[in-house]
Amino acid sequence: MKILYLAHRIPYPPNKGDKIRSFNHVKYLAARHELDLICLVDDPRDLSGADALNSLCRRVHVSEFNKFQSKLKGLVSMLKGHSISSGYFYLDAVQRVFDLWLDDHDYDAIICFSSPMAEYIFKSKSLQLTSKRPKLIMDFCDVDSDKWQQYAQNAKFPLNVLYRTENQRLASFERKVYQEFDHSLLISDKEQELFRNVCPDTTKVTVVRNGVDFDYFCPGLTDEGKVGANGPVIAFMGAMDYHANVDGVRWFCLKVLPRVQVKFPNLRLLIVGSNPVAAVQKLNRLPGVEVTGFVDDIRDYYRMADLCVVPLRLARGVQNKILEAMAMSKAVVTTSRANDGVQAHDGTHLLVADSADIFSKSIVKLISNSTLRHQLGSNARGFIVNNYDWQKIMAGFSNLLQERSTPSVRAIQKQRSEEPTVCQPQAGKVAGGLS
Numbered sequence: 001m002k003i004l005y006l007a008h009r010i011p012y013p014p015n016k017g018d019k020i021r022s023f024n025h026v027k028y029l030a031a032r033h034e035l036d037l038i039c040l041v042d043d044p045r046d047l048s049g050a051d052a053l054n055s056l057c058r059r060v061h062v063s064e065f066n067k068f069q070s071k072l073k074g075l076v077s078m079l080k081g082h083s084i085s086s087g088y089f090y091l092d093a094v095q096r097v098f099d100l101w102l103d104d105h106d107y108d109a110i111i112c113f114s115s116p117m118a119e120y121i122f123k124s125k126s127l128q129l130t131s132k133r134p135k136l137i138m139d140f141c142d143v144d145s146d147k148w149q150q151y152a153q154n155a156k157f158p159l160n161v162l163y164r165t166e167n168q169r170l171a172s173f174e175r176k177v178y179q180e181f182d183h184s185l186l187i188s189d190k191e192q193e194l195f196r197n198v199c200p201d202t203t204k205v206t207v208v209r210n211g212v213d214f215d216y217f218c219p220g221l222t223d224e225g226k227v228g229a230n231g232p233v234i235a236f237m238g239a240m241d242y243h244a245n246v247d248g249v250r251w252f253c254l255k256v257l258p259r260v261q262v263k264f265p266n267l268r269l270l271i272v273g274s275n276p277v278a279a280v281q282k283l284n285r286l287p288g289v290e291v292t293g294f295v296d297d298i299r300d301y302y303r304m305a306d307l308c309v310v311p312l313r314l315a316r317g318v319q320n321k322i323l324e325a326m327a328m329s330k331a332v333v334t335t336s337r338a339n340d341g342v343q344a345h346d347g348t349h350l351l352v353a354d355s356a357d358i359f360s361k362s363i364v365k366l367i368s369n370s371t372l373r374h375q376l377g378s379n380a381r382g383f384i385v386n387n388y389d390w391q392k393i394m395a396g397f398s399n400l401l402q403e404r405s406t407p408s409v410r411a412i413q414k415q416r417s418e419e420p421t422v423c424q425p426q427a428g429k430v431a432g433g434l435s
Contacts (some may be wrong), residue, residue, distance in 0.1 A: 001106040001401055003029060004134070007039040008089045008114040010062055012049030015274065016239045017320045019139060019209055021187070022113045029111075030056040030096070033401075036105070038098060040089060042067055043275075063094045068374040078162075083169035085144065088214065089116040092193075095123060102126040107134040115140055115170070118177045136181040137400060142317035143186070143194045145171035150314045151243065171198045178204065180230060183400055187317045188341040194316075194402050210318040210341075211390030217327035219381070220303055231266025232241050232367045237321045240276035240291070244314040248335075252311040252359075253283050259360035261288060265301060266413035272301045302328040306375060309367050310334035313361060317341045323388055326350065326380035331373045333362045349383045350376060 007022045015021035030033050037057045041047055041064045053060045077087025081219040098120050112118050118138060127133055145167050152163035178184055180197050185208045186192045192207055236252070238245040249271055261267055267288050271280065274294040284291045295301060298365045302308070307323040310332060318341035325332050339352055346352040351366070353359035366373045 001033045002036075002106060003033050003096075003162055003401070004036045004038070004105075004107045004110045005029070006098070006110070006112045006117040006120060007037070008117050010039045010046050010049050010053070011037075012052045014047070016242070017210075017317070018141060020320050021139075024211065024390050024394065025111070025113070025139070025397070026053065028390070028397075029058060032398070034058050035105065036101060036107075037061070038094060038101075039063075040065055040091070040094070061094075061097050063091055063097075065089075065091055078165065078169065081169075083116075084166050085116045085170055086119045086173055086318055089114075090119045090123075095120055099124055099126040100128070109135040109137060111137045111139065111395050113139045113141070115144060115174055115177050116432065118173075118181070121180070122176075129336075135183075135401065137183050138177050138181045139185040139186065140174065140177075140191075140195070141185075141187050143174070143191055143198065145198060146194055147244075147314070147316055150316075154247070154314065160413045175199050185400075188343070189341075190250070190340045191317060206396070207402060209325065209388070209393055210320060210395045211388045212320070212323040212327050212384055212385050213390065214327040214381075214388070217299065217302070217324045219329040219377075231268060232264055232306045233268045233270065233303055233304055234363065235270040235272060235308050236310065236351045237301070237308070237324070238273045240271065240273040240280045240293075244312055245273070246277055246280055247314055248310070248312040250279060250283065251356075252309060253286055253289060255356040256311065256359045256363075257286070257288070260363050260367075263364050266275070267367075270301055270305065272298060297322075299328065302330060302338075305330060305331065307331040307363070309359075310338045310362070312338040320352070323384060326377075327384045327388075329377035329381040331366050331376040332380065333359060333366065336360075344380070348376075351407060 005026060009019055011019050011026050012022035014020040026035065035057045037053060037060045039062055041062055044064065047062065047064065050060055050062045073090070074084035074088035078084050103126050104126065110121070112121065115138065121136065148163045148167035148170060152160045152167060155163055175198060182204070184205045186195060186205055187210055189207055192202060192205055196202055236249050240246065257269060262414055269289045271289065271291045272284065272295055276291050281291055283289050292433060299398065302325060308330045310319060310322050312319065312335055315332060315335065315337040319338050322332055322334060322338060322342050326349065333353055335351060335354050336352050339350065344350050351362045353362045
């Protein structure tokens with residue numbers, strides 16, 4: 001098939017959650033179909049990834065954008081009554097390339113990764129004029145509108161007002177995307193359930209989970225997971241400019257870590273991930289805390305750790321950091337929200353803790369009990385191998401591409417303008433589930 005893939009961030013290197021998912025999509029589809037890729041870059045260091053993608057795809061277009069300018073465009077979009085997100089990721093230059101490629105190539109399918117990329121579909125003159133348009137698939141991944149609701153609940157005025165507005169605007173946009181696209185993807189059953197708050201009709205939704213390369217993320221021969229003579233080592237992995245990660249690791253360092261250090265004063269916490277913001281860098285001053293910044297091979301730090309923590313209080317979708325740690329046979333302590341998408345069993349594959357007291361006690365128990373720690377790690381590895389194989393997951397995705405194309409966007413819009421809208425928020429709720 002001839003497929004055009006749009007991504008809001010360049011899929012390479014696959015070093016954070018959304019890029020891991022989009023890269024594995026691109027890798028799988030490019031090996032079986034003729035794939036063109038249009039993507040954006042918000043970090044100049046990622047521009048080098050274009051070479052790797054060019055080796056996979058028929059052609060690749062990468063557009064770099066300035067974060068500050070995009071934030072201004074997002075605010076302008078909000079002032080015009082639209083969502084911040086749809087304005088943030090929209091570039092006129094990308095629209096021109098998109099329409100040019102549509103004019104000179106008959107695509108069978110267009111896949112958008114992340115809802116803001118649908119703006120290029122809605123503003124495409126080439127797509128609206130075609131008599132037979134490609135099949136349109138949206139990978140929402142997570143329900144982004146709900147993330148803004150979570151942000152609002154944990155923010156003060158005036159940011160809480162801004163975040164609630166974005167929640168409602170983005171939920172409205174997500175409904176529009178669902179209506180106009182042929183099919184939508186979500187990352188977990190929990191996200192599908194959550195999406196019903198935005199749009200009760202989920203007949204065109206399929207759950208396509210994340211996977212993990214468990215041949216790459218595997219325990220080494222010398223990775224015995226023993227507490228060293230210099231004290232236990234625990235680790236947190238993640239992009240350290242992402243709000244949910246920053247919130248989680250700060251809460252852990254301030255509320256949980258001191259309780260554990262009473263029992264293990266020599267304990268070391270490794271905070272491993274790129275672009276640590278100032279609030280994370282300050283954690284370096286705390287006893288036993290080391291903020292590494294970017295590392296060449298994150299597996300070295302997984303192997304160094306006796307156990308891993310994922311203390312996310314704001315979490316949606318499937319947390320790749322949990323999948324990777326489990327694939328490395330590491331015992332994991334995490335929150336129920338972070339485990340929602342993974343669906344591992346508490347006490348069998350990992351430990352779940354939501355309060356600082358239970359979180360600290362769980363860590364102490366694992367450090368003190370090597371048998372339990374190793375058993376959890378072994379169970380975790382088996383759980384990943386059985387449930388998170390990318391090849392099996394993507395085989396289900398491929399089936400969606402085989403369905404025939406549908407009429408043009410213009411024809412659908414004309415038809416729907418003459419019919420009542422089926423997809424509305426549930427009674428008693430506004431967009432995004434706010435009461």
